[in-house]
Amino acid sequence: MNTRLRPMLGIDFPLLAFSHCRDVVAAVSRAGGFGVFGAAGYTPEELEAELRWIDAHVEGKPYGVDLLIPENLTIRTGAGASSADLLAQIPPQHRDFVRGLLQHHGVDPDRPLGDRRRDDPDRPPPYQRETGERLMDVAFRHPIRLIANALGVPPASMLERAKAGGIPCAALVGAREHALRQVQAGVDIIVAQGGEAGGHCGEVSTMVLVPEVVRVAGDTPVLAAGGIMTGRQMAGCMAMGAAGVWTGSVWLATAEAETSPVFREKMVAARSRDTVRSRGRTGKPARQLKSAWTEAWEGPDSPGTLPMPLQGLISEPAMARVNRAAEGGNEAARALVSYFVGQGVGLVESVQSCRGVVDSFMQEFAEALEDMQALAAG
Amino acid sequence: MNTRLRPMLGIDFPLLAFSHCRDVVAAVSRAGGFGVFGAAGYTPEELEAELRWIDAHVEGKPYGVDLLIPENLTIRTGAGASSADLLAQIPPQHRDFVRGLLQHHGVDPDRPLGDRRRDDPDRPPPYQRETGERLMDVAFRHPIRLIANALGVPPASMLERAKAGGIPCAALVGAREHALRQVQAGVDIIVAQGGEAGGHCGEVSTMVLVPEVVRVAGDTPVLAAGGIMTGRQMAGCMAMGAAGVWTGSVWLATAEAETSPVFREKMVAARSRDTVRSRGRTGKPARQLKSAWTEAWEGPDSPGTLPMPLQGLISEPAMARVNRAAEGGNEAARALVSYFVGQGVGLVESVQSCRGVVDSFMQEFAEALEDMQALAAG
Numbered sequence: 001m002n003t004r005l006r007p008m009l010g011i012d013f014p015l016l017a018f019s020h021c022r023d024v025v026a027a028v029s030r031a032g033g034f035g036v037f038g039a040a041g042y043t044p045e046e047l048e049a050e051l052r053w054i055d056a057h058v059e060g061k062p063y064g065v066d067l068l069i070p071e072n073l074t075i076r077t078g079a080g081a082s083s084a085d086l087l088a089q090i091p092p093q094h095r096d097f098v099r100g101l102l103q104h105h106g107v108d109p110d111r112p113l114g115d116r117r118r119d120d121p122d123r124p125p126p127y128q129r130e131t132g133e134r135l136m137d138v139a140f141r142h143p144i145r146l147i148a149n150a151l152g153v154p155p156a157s158m159l160e161r162a163k164a165g166g167i168p169c170a171a172l173v174g175a176r177e178h179a180l181r182q183v184q185a186g187v188d189i190i191v192a193q194g195g196e197a198g199g200h201c202g203e204v205s206t207m208v209l210v211p212e213v214v215r216v217a218g219d220t221p222v223l224a225a226g227g228i229m230t231g232r233q234m235a236g237c238m239a240m241g242a243a244g245v246w247t248g249s250v251w252l253a254t255a256e257a258e259t260s261p262v263f264r265e266k267m268v269a270a271r272s273r274d275t276v277r278s279r280g281r282t283g284k285p286a287r288q289l290k291s292a293w294t295e296a297w298e299g300p301d302s303p304g305t306l307p308m309p310l311q312g313l314i315s316e317p318a319m320a321r322v323n324r325a326a327e328g329g330n331e332a333a334r335a336l337v338s339y340f341v342g343q344g345v346g347l348v349e350s351v352q353s354c355r356g357v358v359d360s361f362m363q364e365f366a367e368a369l370e371d372m373q374a375l376a377a378g
Numbered sequence: 379m380n381t382r383l384r385p386m387l388g389i390d391f392p393l394l395a396f397s398h399c400r401d402v403v404a405a406v407s408r409a410g411g412f413g414v415f416g417a418a419g420y421t422p423e424e425l426e427a428e429l430r431w432i433d434a435h436v437e438g439k440p441y442g443v444d445l446l447i448p449e450n451l452t453i454r455t456g457a458g459a460s461s462a463d464l465l466a467q468i469p470p471q472h473r474d475f476v477r478g479l480l481q482h483h484g485v486d487p488d489r490p491l492g493d494r495r496r497d498d499p500d501r502p503p504p505y506q507r508e509t510g511e512r513l514m515d516v517a518f519r520h521p522i523r524l525i526a527n528a529l530g531v532p533p534a535s536m537l538e539r540a541k542a543g544g545i546p547c548a549a550l551v552g553a554r555e556h557a558l559r560q561v562q563a564g565v566d567i568i569v570a571q572g573g574e575a576g577g578h579c580g581e582v583s584t585m586v587l588v589p590e591v592v593r594v595a596g597d598t599p600v601l602a603a604g605g606i607m608t609g610r611q612m613a614g615c616m617a618m619g620a621a622g623v624w625t626g627s628v629w630l631a632t633a634e635a636e637t638s639p640v641f642r643e644k645m646v647a648a649r650s651r652d653t654v655r656s657r658g659r660t661g662k663p664a665r666q667l668k669s670a671w672t673e674a675w676e677g678p679d680s681p682g683t684l685p686m687p688l689q690g691l692i693s694e695p696a697m698a699r700v701n702r703a704a705e706g707g708n709e710a711a712r713a714l715v716s717y718f719v720g721q722g723v724g725l726v727e728s729v730q731s732c733r734g735v736v737d738s739f740m741q742e743f744a745e746a747l748e749d750m751q752a753l754a755a756g
Binding site: 001002003175176177194195196202203204205206207208209211212215226227228229230232233235236237238239240241271272273342343344346347368369370371372373374375376378 | 379380381553554555572573574580581582583584585586587589590593604605606607608610611613614615616617618619649650651720721722724725746747748749750751752753754756
């Protein structure tokens with residue numbers, strides 16, 4: 001297809017797939033989509049290893065990297081800080097609340113995880129500018145075709161380095177006003193992500209947000225995001241003026257995904273009403289599967305969530321232990337299992353391969369175009 | 379256009395326009411859309427007069443009637459009951475709360491309204507089955523081409539009378555599970571209304587709900603609703619498998635609409651984030667413009683909302699007095715002004731005529747089809 005994104009991203013079919021899993025990124029790009037690796041939570045050394053793996057498996061197809069460098073972060077650390085410095089800021093009642101919640105569900109809160117990404121006090125704290133710069137150093141050393149920032153206007157250094165390298169810079173927005181600021185800042189692609197999306201999101205729905213953002217974006221291409229799980233929805237968004245789509249949740253139910261089998265089972269069973277926009281995972285509103293975890297943070301005994309990134313420092317190790325326990329057959333732990341996922345989860349009927357999902361998108365997209373041509377002819 | 383709705387509704391362009399205003403209904407149908415008159419709140423005698431007016435002004439074009447006969451209603455009255463019987467059930471603290479709120483904004487809570495629809499204790503109570511049957515008696519005496527029910531599965535009598543008269547029966551749903559029940563009940567058209575819609579709505583967004591409902595609707599045509607203000611969105615919804623669209627908010631900003639000039643000004647100024655799903659107007663969750671009214675019901679002094687239809691019996695006369703005061707130049711009253719409207723309000727840039735809106739829909743729809751054909755060719 002001759003879309004505005006073809007020359008920018010080197011793809012015919014403008015289906016972008018956000019994933020924290022290298023396997024998904026490489027598989028989608030190989031299948032004719034465009035994988036975007038979500039680097040948040042990785043150290044620069046880990047990101048280097050992941051991108052090296054992708055380079056070796058993507059068969060020369062284009063892919064991108066998404067960083068999460070929040071424009072607004074309540075708690076910033078100085079250079080050289082570690083997660084331990086932030087962990088020291090977590091109040092005792094929050095620690096006790098999480099311990100109690102895990103124990104109530106039969107999960108040992110002290111069991112070693114052996115997972116450096118989730119439980120290492122020496123790691124650099126997440127989402128900080130300094131770490132972001134180092135992640136950028138890594139990303140720009142690889143043959144990426146897109147760099148994106150997930151929360152707010154990208155730092156000037158990202159825009160400058162992208163421009164110097166001839167690499168498009170994308171940014172996610174949840175409201176028309178944010179899109180205006182992104183255009184002024186000079187981003188090349190705007191991702192208009194509706195409130196039904198998984199992960200951090202606003203309140204305006206994709207159906208309303210996409211045309212709103214298209215109106216103010218001018219010549220800047222807009223990717224539609226939020227709830228998009230099918231090729232027909234992709235066609236619908238492009239009829240509304242989007243240049244393509246940005247997807248996330250649909251890849252969590254693939255065989256290649258990093259998600260646990262228990263979570264995938266929950267995805268297949270879930271209805272679209274089974275998600276909630278909650279601060280319980282990261283400290284900022286993020287849509288995720290409703291579970292005993294999200295309910296507990298809303299409940300009468302909740303100490304209230306902590307600001308980003310503190311909330312993640314207690315939620316991620318806890319959820320890793322929960323997953324481990326649930327996978328081990330602990331039925332009580334299962335009730336806590338959750339992950340970022342959008343309302344589109346109601347459209348997931350089975351676990352497929354990434355190639356299978358890309359193929360379905362292409363087929364459904366073609367069918368939608370045929371239907372529209374028939375309408376035009378009739 | 380040769381859509382599935384052409385033989386059912388007698389229209390080429392499947393743009394349905396819900397309105398409580400006869401002028402809008404007639405103007406939309408005359409312009410090539412399909413007006414649907416929202417009869418909730420009218421007495422049978424008033425509905426007779428409204429439909430007679432529409433018959434005289436619609437130039438033979440097709441139109442429909444929408445009733446609001448809730449499947450689930452907490453408070454039902456016996457035959458022959460009046461609004462006064464229900465008014466007696468309103469606790470004193472709710473009366474005092476509304477009086478205080480109005481007085482705080484410089485609105486006299488005792489000023490006679492001279493508006494029988496909003497302030498007549500002898501009126502039949504709204505939303506009751508008995509009134510619904512009598513409204514149906516009226517509707518089926520007119521040359522309507524559609525009858526719809528807005529909350530839940532239509533009563534069996536509506537389905538039977540529609541079938542006997544060869545008139546399609548539509549029903550609104552906010553979740554996939556509701557659509558399944560409607561199909562089983564035998565409705566002819568399902569309106570899948572996303573949570574961004576104005577008025578009573580669920581939580582699932584239009585982008586997710588439409589494909590969900592299309593999947594379970596089988597041969598039953600699905601109209602997309604929620605956030606749809608433009609012909610490009612209409613094309614997008616039809617690419618997703620909808621047979622057409624059901625719109626509401628966009629007509630509130632027309633010259634023909636029943637809305638007050640103050641509310642129309644607020645609509646033009648509002649952003650998509652300025653609506654809220656609140657029980658403050660009817661007792662059931664309904665999306666409306668955020669105002670001092672919706673905030674007060676969420677505030678610390680709120681006595682809590684009452685169940686439908688009690689909440690409406692205190693809110694409607696109050697809001698009528700608020701509108702009157704605001705139109706009279708009372709700036710303090712202006713802050714209270716609100717009405718049912720969806721997130722699409724952010725796409726409203728000016729007040730137009732109904733014909734102008736229909737024309738825009740047709741033009742944008744054609745442009746979207748052209749774009750999609752270019753994609754298919756490229």
